[in-house]
Amino acid sequence: MTLKTASILLAHGSSDPHWLAPFDQLLQRIRSSLTDPQARAELAYMELAEPSLQTQVKRLASEGYKRIDVLPLFFAAGRHLRKDVPAMLDELQQQLQQQDIEISIHLHTPIGLEPEVADAISQVVLRQMQ
Amino acid sequence: MTLKTASILLAHGSSDPHWLAPFDQLLQRIRSSLTDPQARAELAYMELAEPSLQTQVKRLASEGYKRIDVLPLFFAAGRHLRKDVPAMLDELQQQLQQQDIEISIHLHTPIGLEPEVADAISQVVLRQMQ
Numbered sequence: 001m002t003l004k005t006a007s008i009l010l011a012h013g014s015s016d017p018h019w020l021a022p023f024d025q026l027l028q029r030i031r032s033s034l035t036d037p038q039a040r041a042e043l044a045y046m047e048l049a050e051p052s053l054q055t056q057v058k059r060l061a062s063e064g065y066k067r068i069d070v071l072p073l074f075f076a077a078g079r080h081l082r083k084d085v086p087a088m089l090d091e092l093q094q095q096l097q098q099q100d101i102e103i104s105i106h107l108h109t110p111i112g113l114e115p116e117v118a119d120a121i122s123q124v125v126l127r128q129m130q
Numbered sequence: 131m132t133l134k135t136a137s138i139l140l141a142h143g144s145s146d147p148h149w150l151a152p153f154d155q156l157l158q159r160i161r162s163s164l165t166d167p168q169a170r171a172e173l174a175y176m177e178l179a180e181p182s183l184q185t186q187v188k189r190l191a192s193e194g195y196k197r198i199d200v201l202p203l204f205f206a207a208g209r210h211l212r213k214d215v216p217a218m219l220d221e222l223q224q225q226l227q228q229q230d231i232e233i234s235i236h237l238h239t240p241i242g243l244e245p246e247v248a249d250a251i252s253q254v255v256l257r258q259m260q
Contacts, residue, residue, distance in 0.1 A: 007259050030252060034256070071255055
């Protein structure tokens, strides 16, 4: 049996719904492009908006997911991604273990540091400057 | 004579140098890719890091730039880009006008909303989910 796996797209969050809307659009786009019917994509915010990362991890754990990939929609890794999020995920894993729920959570590189995204940003800036 | 034009890449800013480093790398990459020897690219942070947007606009104005394009390295437009930055730019323009310095400042769409960047983000997420 394959390990039941889900991905959480993690954005910073904002109290402003205008800021949140493009992340919802991205989630819908990702979901509609997934070819594997078992694939599961969710969205979470680190602060200032719901659903939180904790809420999403607990929900997926309760649905039997055993591995969660957290994909940060950030340009770079600062304090949040280097300290706050790992600490949050450690604490969550411990809480779930105490309920006999074993789950592995993997925090990925911020999307902005991926070469394709960095290339696209650079190309758009150069075009805008012409 | 062509209007002397400069671009400022505007990032949110952070007190964490790890967060700032990729933005410096992007600026170096942009500068080394510019083919027009008159083209000028600078970087500014909205908060928590230097140089600030105000510092960069004033510096470019003092160097005789008459048009500044502000290109926000943001995923989406929230309160910062919809309210704080426009207010900051209006105030700066007024301050400069009082010194008889005429400058036009254009705030662009956040880079994350540009189709090439949104496409790249979507493709990377889909690849990471496979």
